[in-house]
Amino acid sequence: MDKDRVKGAIDDTAGRVKRQVGEWTGDSQTQVEGAAQQVKGKIEKVVGNLKDAVKDAKDDARREHEKQEKLQREQAERQHDAHGHR
Numbered sequence: 001m002d003k004d005r006v007k008g009a010i011d012d013t014a015g016r017v018k019r020q021v022g023e024w025t026g027d028s029q030t031q032v033e034g035a036a037q038q039v040k041g042k043i044e045k046v047v048g049n050l051k052d053a054v055k056d057a058k059d060d061a062r063r064e065h066e067k068q069e070k071l072q073r074e075q076a077e078r079q080h081d082a083h084g085h086r
Contacts, residue, residue, distance in 0.1 A: 002055075005048030012041030 019034025021027075 002048035002051045004044045004051060008041045008044030008046075008048055010041070011037050011044060015039075015041055 015034045015037030017034070018037060019031050022030030022032075022034055
């Protein structure tokens, strides 16, 4: 899991708490700060999700490339053997 997702979850939760405290106490500044922290947390989670998706896509592409290279080597060996070259 990407560290941005963890930080985002923490900021989102802390922001929720801060916003709720602001609502209970009637402190609009605390409410606004809490809401802003929640938004920041949500953005961090999205960034973390995107980083994880990019990493997964790169890993998949690397595995596919390695698989194709292996198949090509095996095919070349079969062709070489079929022509009586051992």
